[in-house]
Amino acid sequence: MHGQVVQPQGPLQFLIPLVVFAVIFALRARRMSQLRPLKLERLWIVPTIYLALVAVTFVMTPPTPSGWLVSLGALVAGAGVGWQRGRLMAITVDPVTHQLNQKGSPLAMLLLFGIVAVKMIAQQEGGAMGFDAALVTDAALAFGLGMFTLTRIEMLVRARRMLATERHGIAA
Numbered sequence: 001m002h003g004q005v006v007q008p009q010g011p012l013q014f015l016i017p018l019v020v021f022a023v024i025f026a027l028r029a030r031r032m033s034q035l036r037p038l039k040l041e042r043l044w045i046v047p048t049i050y051l052a053l054v055a056v057t058f059v060m061t062p063p064t065p066s067g068w069l070v071s072l073g074a075l076v077a078g079a080g081v082g083w084q085r086g087r088l089m090a091i092t093v094d095p096v097t098h099q100l101n102q103k104g105s106p107l108a109m110l111l112l113f114g115i116v117a118v119k120m121i122a123q124q125e126g127g128a129m130g131f132d133a134a135l136v137t138d139a140a141l142a143f144g145l146g147m148f149t150l151t152r153i154e155m156l157v158r159a160r161r162m163l164a165t166e167r168h169g170i171a172a
Contacts, residue, residue, distance in 0.1 A: 025113050031104075038091060038100040043156050047149040054141045063138045070135055071142035078146025085147065086154025093159075093166045100159050 063071055090103040 022113075035092070035101045035103050038102040038155070038159060040100065040156055040159055043152040047145070047152055050145055050148050054145050057141060058138070061134070063135070067135050067138050071138045074139035074143040075146040078143035079150040080146075081143075082147035082150030082152075083154050086151040086158070089151070089155055091155065091159050091162060093162050095166060098163060098166055100163065102155070 058071075092101045092103075093099070094101070
């Protein structure tokens with residue numbers, strides 16, 4: 001048994017990653033509940049990095065034709081969820097300095113937690129339920145790309161509108 005990794009079986013196979021994620025979620029949720037500066041010029045960074053990750057993954061292991069269709073559907077669904085998630089982010093403008101601030105929404109974090117949980121369940125139990133793990137992974141990557149991108153776009157559009165209103169008294 002030298003050099004062999006023993007994987008937990010049964011409920012532990014699902015519970016261990018779930019507990020780890022729950023701890024990370026709790027720590028992140030506490031930090032997200034604090035007001036932080038929102039830098040509009042940096043909103044492009046996460047979607048760009050994630051796009052590069054997805055592109056490299058899809059180039060190295062291209063999806064099947066049906067995988068591309070599922071991934072496209074997941075991208076569109078992720079975009080819808082991302083737009084909603086962006087709307088849930090609290091954005092404020094300081095009336096004196098016009099500094100933008102953001103505060104993460106617990107509901108937005110819970111939404112993210114649910115997405116990760118569904119992905120974990122699909123990957124863990126997918127084979128037994130007839131799911132293709134590669135297809136689930138491709139779809140999850142595409143979903144994440146749509147979600148992260150549209151979250152930032154929605155925040156950018158709303159923050160710019162709020163800034164214009166605050167600076168120039170323009171009706172939103």
